[in-house]
Amino acid sequence: MIRVELLLAAQGDAILIEYGKKKNSLHRVLIDGGIKGSYVHLKKRLMQIPKEQRVFDLLVITHIDADHIGGIIELLKDESLEITFKDIWFNGFKHLSSKKVRGVLQGELVSKYLMQKKLPWNKLFKGKAVRVRGRRFKPVVLDGGMEIILLSPTKKALEKLFPFWEKEIQKLQEKLQKPLVLAPKPPLKSKKIDIQKLIQIPYEKDDSLTNQSSIAFLASYEGKTMLFGGDATQEILLESIKKYRPKCQALYLDLFKVPHHGSCNNISKKLLDRIKCGRYLISTNGAIYNHPDASAIAKIIKYGGYKSDIYFNYKTAQTAIWAKKSLQKKYSYRAHYPKNEDEGIVITL
Numbered sequence: 001m002i003r004v005e006l007l008l009a010a011q012g013d014a015i016l017i018e019y020g021k022k023k024n025s026l027h028r029v030l031i032d033g034g035i036k037g038s039y040v041h042l043k044k045r046l047m048q049i050p051k052e053q054r055v056f057d058l059l060v061i062t063h064i065d066a067d068h069i070g071g072i073i074e075l076l077k078d079e080s081l082e083i084t085f086k087d088i089w090f091n092g093f094k095h096l097s098s099k100k101v102r103g104v105l106q107g108e109l110v111s112k113y114l115m116q117k118k119l120p121w122n123k124l125f126k127g128k129a130v131r132v133r134g135r136r137f138k139p140v141v142l143d144g145g146m147e148i149i150l151l152s153p154t155k156k157a158l159e160k161l162f163p164f165w166e167k168e169i170q171k172l173q174e175k176l177q178k179p180l181v182l183a184p185k186p187p188l189k190s191k192k193i194d195i196q197k198l199i200q201i202p203y204e205k206d207d208s209l210t211n212q213s214s215i216a217f218l219a220s221y222e223g224k225t226m227l228f229g230g231d232a233t234q235e236i237l238l239e240s241i242k243k244y245r246p247k248c249q250a251l252y253l254d255l256f257k258v259p260h261h262g263s264c265n266n267i268s269k270k271l272l273d274r275i276k277c278g279r280y281l282i283s284t285n286g287a288i289y290n291h292p293d294a295s296a297i298a299k300i301i302k303y304g305g306y307k308s309d310i311y312f313n314y315k316t317a318q319t320a321i322w323a324k325k326s327l328q329k330k331y332s333y334r335a336h337y338p339k340n341e342d343e344g345i346v347i348t349l
């Protein structure tokens with residue numbers, strides 16, 4: 001059994017994966033923690049797990065953007081949860097370059113907590129960077145038997161971030177100090193959806209250095225394979241997929257957490273043509289960036305396979321436009337939304 005839950009994380013990601021054979025001995029992985037303000041939701045959910053089971057196989061902190069790391073900083077500070085992680089994957093400053101780096105930069109809270117609390121840090125990589133290693137796609141096997149294959153970041157992407165790390169950490173600090181943003185922007189004027197027109201919008205690549213440094217990976221268990229895209233770029237994902245599945249073999253997936261909250265800069269026909277998948281997951285409440293972009297969803301509908309399911313963890317102005325029954329019928333897809341406003345969405349495989 002695999003259960004994937006896109007928790008309420010405002011404009012960010014907080015993903016809980018539970019897997020295992022027995023209900024009372026499940027294995028767990030957490031990917032990211034959403035924004036600082038959405039930590040309440042993450043905490044509420046983690047508290048529902050019986051205390052004796054709060055031993056996670058893995059915590060993945062994909063990259064240093066506030067919508068992924070804000071809730072993680074709160075989680076690492078919070079002693080009341082009594083949660084432990086067998087390993088924590090996070091690429092800090094020391095992992096970006098082979099140049100020797102001393103200590104932790106001021107404001108780099110995650111590295112500080114990991115060191116102060118002596119938490120396991122990239123243990124399954126012998127303390128080294130969590131990244132793609134050439135053409136070797138050797139799986140990392142978690143205790144419960146889940147196999148993980150990294151698709152992003154590459155060595156090159158981490159090195160590119162190295163000279164800008166301090167600046168990015170400063171940006172992060174400013175964002176973390178801003179008032180909490182939980183509510184999505186006011187609804188957009190309802191637009192008529194024209195999928196044929198939307199798919200014509202040209203793809204423009206994501207140049208963000210922090211997104212290029214995002215961890216993205218394949219996770220397989222009991223014959224099911226999932227791709228958790230973090231905020232990774234299409235270029236890096238494609239580069240890895242081509243090496244992992246050469247000779248144009250399609251990459252078969254049971255679930256794809258679409259990168260960067262369904263931004264039109266991170267997914268296009270080129271990537272969708274390379275994978276075969278029936279379930280697409282979008283995590284965002286649309287705040288600040290108005291994600292997901294309509295053209296990205298249109299391309300998923302058009303090129304993402306016949307009768308695919310699209311799961312949104314918020315029903316917002318940007319996501320509700322895909323609920324129209326006539327549109328779902330015409331283009332053979334199904335849109336899914338949370339049953340209640342105070343919970344995310346669950347996908348069971």
Ligand SMILES: [Zn+2]
Pocket residue numbers: 011012013065067068231260261
């Ligand atoms: Zn993000």
